[in-house]
Amino acid sequence: MSRLELIGPQGLRTDGRRFNELRNMNCKPSVLSQADGSAYIEQGNTKCLAAVYGPREVLHCSYSFILNYLINQILILLLLQARTKAQVLHNRANINVEISLAPFSMEERKKRSKSDKRILEIASAVKQTFEPIIMTELYARSQIDIYLQILQFDGGTVQICINAATLAIIDAGIPMKDYVCACSAGCIDDEPVLDLNHLEESNTPELTVALLPKNDKITLLQMESRLHIDKFQQVMEMAAKGCKEIHTVLDKAVRENIKDLLKKSSI
Amino acid sequence: MGNVTNENIINLNTAITFEAETFRRIQPEEYLRRYIQQHVRPDGRSFNHFRKTTVNLSCITTADGSSMVRIGNTTVICGIKAEVSEPNVNFPKEGYLVPNVDLSPICSPRFKPGPPSEQAQVLSENLNKLLKNSKVIDLETLCIEEGKAAWVLFADLVCVNYDGNVFDACVIALMSALMNVRLPEAVYEDGIVKATEEKTIILGLIRITYSASFAMFDGQHLLVDPNEMEESITKDGITVVVDETGKLCNIWKTGSSCSSEQLKTCISKARDRYADITSIIEIAKQAIKKIE
Numbered sequence: 001m002s003r004l005e006l007i008g009p010q011g012l013r014t015d016g017r018r019f020n021e022l023r024n025m026n027c028k029p030s031v032l033s034q035a036d037g038s039a040y041i042e043q044g045n046t047k048c049l050a051a052v053y054g055p056r057e058v059l060h061c062s063y064s065f066i067l068n069y070l071i072n073q074i075l076i077l078l079l080l081q082a083r084t085k086a087q088v089l090h091n092r093a094n095i096n097v098e099i100s101l102a103p104f105s106m107e108e109r110k111k112r113s114k115s116d117k118r119i120l121e122i123a124s125a126v127k128q129t130f131e132p133i134i135m136t137e138l139y140a141r142s143q144i145d146i147y148l149q150i151l152q153f154d155g156g157t158v159q160i161c162i163n164a165a166t167l168a169i170i171d172a173g174i175p176m177k178d179y180v181c182a183c184s185a186g187c188i189d190d191e192p193v194l195d196l197n198h199l200e201e202s203n204t205p206e207l208t209v210a211l212l213p214k215n216d217k218i219t220l221l222q223m224e225s226r227l228h229i230d231k232f233q234q235v236m237e238m239a240a241k242g243c244k245e246i247h248t249v250l251d252k253a254v255r256e257n258i259k260d261l262l263k264k265s266s267i
Numbered sequence: 268m269g270n271v272t273n274e275n276i277i278n279l280n281t282a283i284t285f286e287a288e289t290f291r292r293i294q295p296e297e298y299l300r301r302y303i304q305q306h307v308r309p310d311g312r313s314f315n316h317f318r319k320t321t322v323n324l325s326c327i328t329t330a331d332g333s334s335m336v337r338i339g340n341t342t343v344i345c346g347i348k349a350e351v352s353e354p355n356v357n358f359p360k361e362g363y364l365v366p367n368v369d370l371s372p373i374c375s376p377r378f379k380p381g382p383p384s385e386q387a388q389v390l391s392e393n394l395n396k397l398l399k400n401s402k403v404i405d406l407e408t409l410c411i412e413e414g415k416a417a418w419v420l421f422a423d424l425v426c427v428n429y430d431g432n433v434f435d436a437c438v439i440a441l442m443s444a445l446m447n448v449r450l451p452e453a454v455y456e457d458g459i460v461k462a463t464e465e466k467t468i469i470l471g472l473i474r475i476t477y478s479a480s481f482a483m484f485d486g487q488h489l490l491v492d493p494n495e496m497e498e499s500i501t502k503d504g505i506t507v508v509v510d511e512t513g514k515l516c517n518i519w520k521t522g523s524s525c526s527s528e529q530l531k532t533c534i535s536k537a538r539d540r541y542a543d544i545t546s547i548i549e550i551a552k553q554a555i556k557k558i559e
Contacts (some may be wrong), residue, residue, distance in 0.1 A: 032340075032342070032373075032374075032427060032428045033340040033428060033430060034374060034375045034376065034428055034430065035373070036427055036429075045328060045329075047327075049373070049427055051373040052372075053372075053376055056376070059379060086344075098372065098380060100371055100373070101368075102344070102346060102369075102423060102425050103345065103346070103421065103423040104327055104329060104330035104346025104348050104421075104423050105327070105329055105346070106329060106335065107329055109348035109350060109421055109423075131432075145372065147371070147372055147373035148373075149326060149371070149373050149427060151344060151425075152327050152328065152329050152344075153329065154329075162289075190379065248484065261547070
């Protein structure tokens with residue numbers, strides 16, 4: 001049985017990158033007109049679209065008329081609130097993240113329902129990453145909805161969702177303490193490698209790190225496979241470096257977008 | 268002149284004037300009416316002007332055929348995936364073509380999260396009817412082995428930005444994605460379907476149909492390609508679908524009555540629109556060839 005060659009003879013990976021190279025990244029904020037903030041990011045072959053609506057009034061479930069027909073109204077209200085994630089927090093804004101994987105995004109068509117556990121887990125990770133970063137205390141009793149649509153999947157879901165959400169939130173004008181940049185890193189043949197694609201992440205341990213670039217603080221760290229403790233430090237440093245590179249790309253995109261806006265508005 | 272009279276009356280009686288944006292929120296119909304009376308629409312278009320339409324082909328590499336269509340701000344992405352399945356017992360030589368439209372909260376604040384809304388289901392069903400009744404592809408070409416295996420083409424349309432006239436965008440996206448579907452050669456052997464790595468088979472479309480949608484305001488003004496604001500104010504609409512020979516494939520008419528003259532105008536405008544869309548898709552195909 002031949003072993004999968006993730007690193008070829010010249011030290012190049014399956015897509016021709018070196019061990020410390022990020023995938024080709026393309027990002028553009030302000031792509032949707034209906035959303036308050038939006039962004040489109042491509043990292044290699046993974047494409048993600050983010051839309052942010054908010055801060056807006058908390059959307060209550062539209063099934064409220066059913067309440068009148070049911071005996072135990074309080075229980076139903078609680079159940080419905082749980083389903084629609086409509087929470088009114090008295091001192092800050094409620095952040096709601098929904099990730100949707102398009103059926104044509106993977107090699108095999110899978111109509112992933114919204115309540116697929118894996119997707120809910122990623123959405124929850126994104127929400128927990130942004131909760132301390134977005135200044136929610138400024139918008140009490142309101143809701144910030146972050147919708148992420150993955151159009152093409154080639155590994156790195158969590159990182160591209162976080163990067164896209166960062167750009168979209170900046171585009172929406174919602175104040176944040178800092179950029180949140182995420183990157184994944186792994187270990188192939190005892191060598192730390194940066195930014196894994198789908199083939200690599202299915203075969204090697206993967207570590208995803210989200211960083212605040214200003215003071216190098218880590219907001220998210222996820223690893224779901226076995227990695228030798230000696231390698232951990234190197235892999236984490238590699239991921240942190242990757243996050244800083246991504247920060248430069250995102251920052252450049254934001255500044256160019258604002259320059260365009262200024263040009264257009266000064267006409 | 269009629270417009271001036273109305274304004275005079277309002278000023279004399281109430282002496283309240285509003286900023287345009289406030290007026291748009293509290294009296295949307297009247298707001299639109301003021302524009303219509305000047306023979307222009309709020310976004311500056313004339314009644315017969317379609318918004319700028321662009322098509323990008325083969326944008327999703329994981330799909331067997333894909334396209335992205337923008338009509339103004341309305342953006343729809345179509346991805347077609349092919350799978351193998353047993354054909355229907357009643358139609359053993361035919362494959363399946365299954366369209367599905369997804370209107371999710373990402374595209375507009377009017378869509379709430381949850382199961383597909385009525386609008387999304389209606390769109391999916393209309394597309395399904397369009398494909399079946401107009402016989403866009405010969406389903407027998409999707410057959411691999413009679414009675415045993417056939418291709419199922421799942422066409423998933425995701426709307427990412429909703430600014431009115433999603434149906435037209437969906438139809439164009441679906442047709443252009445079908446045009447660039449590439450299937451592998453499949454052979455049925457001993458209960459297993461074997462397919463080649465290379466995707467070389469191009470789907471042959473018998474008929475290519477495009478649609479043109481119209482909104483009707485006050486029973487008399489036909490607005491071509493309504494945007495979201497116009498759609499929500501005018502509940503009446505007409506959608507006409509024609510094919511390459513100019514033949515009528517489908518008509519959907521909703522809301523209050525319209526005259527047969529208006530229907531005739533719609534059909535002839537749909538034919539003109541057909542020619543425009545064909546040239547836009549040609550440009551998209553040329554762009555793909557340049558990259559290849």
